[in-house]
Amino acid sequence: MRIAVDAMGGDYAPQEIVAGALLARAQLGVEIVLVGDAQAVARELRKLNAAQLVEIIDAPEQVRMDEEPTAVRRKRKSSIVITMDLVKQGKADAAVAAGNTGAAMAAALLQIGRLGGIDRPAIGALLPTLKLGKRVLLLDAGANTDCRARFLEQFALMGALYSRYALGVERPQVGLLNIGEERGKGNETVAEAYELIHKNPNIPFAGNCEGRDVMTGQFDVVVCDGFVGNILLKFAEGVGLVALQILKEELPRGFTGKIGTAVMQDNLRQVKQRMDYAAYGGGLLLGINGVCIIAHGSSKAEGILSAIRLAKEAVDNRVLERILQQSGSN
Amino acid sequence: MRIAVDAMGGDYAPQEIVAGALLARAQLGVEIVLVGDAQAVARELRKLNAAQLVEIIDAPEQVRMDEEPTAVRRKRKSSIVITMDLVKQGKADAAVAAGNTGAAMAAALLQIGRLGGIDRPAIGALLPTLKLGKRVLLLDAGANTDCRARFLEQFALMGALYSRYALGVERPQVGLLNIGEERGKGNETVAEAYELIHKNPNIPFAGNCEGRDVMTGQFDVVVCDGFVGNILLKFAEGVGLVALQILKEELPRGFTGKIGTAVMQDNLRQVKQRMDYAAYGGGLLLGINGVCIIAHGSSKAEGILSAIRLAKEAVDNRVLERILQQSGSN
Missing domain, CATH: 3.40.718.10 (Isopropylmalate Dehydrogenase)
Structure with a gap:
């Protein structure tokens, strides 16, 4: 090769x-x-x-x-x-x-x-999850700002196959990013995409995925349009920065804080590395x-x-x- | 009263x-x-x-x-x-x-x-920012899944007035959530909304706001449709949980980690409180x-x-x- x-x-x-x-x-x-x-x-x-x-x-x-x-x-x-x-x-x-x-x-x-x-190629991004070492494939992370339901269905199919055959996930769980768990939720395009994905026998569909579930590790693939995906991905970077800033402000506060921070430099470096969500970037062109x-x-x-x-x-x-x-x- | x-x-x-x-x-x-x-x-x-x-x-x-x-x-x-x-x-x-x-x-x-x-009332949500004590008003956080450009313009106006006259921000900076900083970026509705907001003399418009800028504190109001807003808000909760999980796994690691964690319990409690983005919830019905x-x-x-x-x-x-x-x- x-x-x-x-x-x-x-x-x-x-x-x-x-x-x-x-x-x-x-x-x-x-x-x-x-x-x-x-x-x-x-x-x-x-x-x-x-x-x-x-x-x-x-x-x-x-x-x-x-x-x-x-x-x-x-x-x-x-x-x-x-x-x-x-x-x-x-x-x-x-x-x-x-x-x-x-x-x-x-x-x-x-x-x-x-x-x-495939009507529209998509960018797949890998994000960390609550489960150590497990990542979630988010797509489209920014290639297509306006999407039809059919494009989202194709993203779901491509995501499932990449998850299975490139990332090695035995039984990938595919979620559709939405504002509620129930069928019928969401804007018009997403509600229509739910039906298409649900009917497609080649997609191991696990239903809607809410914003709070993207990083729990319960989904292996999360499907959305490139507008939402790009905003979410960059937002994750921003939230990571806020988290690091909070640590910087709160941990060294007071006498015990200064001692604690001093003795655990190695641990803090590790935390910093894992919280820098920006570093998880890159992508798969699907x-x-x-x-x-x-x-x-x-x-x-x-x-x-x-x-x-x-x-x-x-x-x-x-x-x-x-x-x-x-x-x-x- | x-x-x-x-x-x-x-x-x-x-x-x-x-x-x-x-x-x-x-x-x-x-x-x-x-x-x-x-x-x-x-x-x-x-x-x-x-x-x-x-x-x-x-x-x-x-x-x-x-x-x-x-x-x-x-x-x-x-x-x-x-x-x-x-x-x-x-x-x-x-x-x-x-x-x-x-x-x-x-x-x-x-x-x-x-x-x-006002065509469509919106839910305004307050999120923390990098600047201690400063919050950003995100709207719509979930009331309207499908929005026209004109609705987004009205959200921008309402957000600006609430920021100024209820939250006490002297000169609120209003941003339009988008996938790039430049005019013309985004999906059709958002690109059209940019022009409407830009032309409206009552809105102190600071341009597009990318996902990574939502929590920097440079914007006081961030405008989006309720689909994106709801996903973003719940995603922030999820990312906060991931950050706390990372702390829980990494800080007590090793001998020095255990000592450090033990002496700085108060600091860690404070970190936990600030990182629990879910606790910033609630909203303004605009x-x-x-x-x-x-x-x-x-x-x-x-x-x-x-x-x-x-x-x-x-x-x-x-x-x-x-x-x-x-x-x-x-």
């Missing part, structure tokens, strides 16, 4: 991306193609004594974290566009990049295009005619390794073929 | 409601009418040596926390319906209740009705032809006092008349 990796995306490119790609090569046995500034990438490889181990494809341009998705149309020689193109041309089995998820989606649509049977995994912009080598592992699982377990089959059967 | 208080709502009725009402009577100089099970309420008043201080109006029925809003149609003799009726009949200047916000809105609509110029403030279901006497203070400010500063004037001028 060959994975194309955009070496230039995210906060720690190219150093950590290259390191992560090499980890994946060693641990997962995949072939890696690194796409980016050839000189910079070669330099990183030499530092790690790995100059001959992976192929480099030069990309003279980059799409920055803060650029609009439309930037990919002007920057046809950017690393993200060329990475997607390798998948399109069959020269790679999957694409992995870090950073600008919107731009990655735009590049994937431009070069690879939609999967048959409904593209190729496997595309986007790691969070702040990913270091381990984050890139995880993203490549996810891509490998999706390819190994033929997620795209399963979506094609099951979305066609409606 | 006379405030009608539903003595039977929330987790600590009637005891804490009665205690809070008496606090308000003493501290704010308002007259109180308590509505509820006359015997139970009289008993509480006697315990506090206040039997002669407030009027009691008997209400034989109650709407429980877990009942659907439609329950108020069957329970015409419930305390919440009779409380609203006192406002309708001019026997009270404002209504205060704790608990079931949806039922309170239904009772208010049934008995009091809409304010002129767009009703009467001032109606709903305290959170878990409110104790202090929470009821706060709600009555908010009601008094709204009446004193003629918030309803201002909304009437300014919504009519469009």
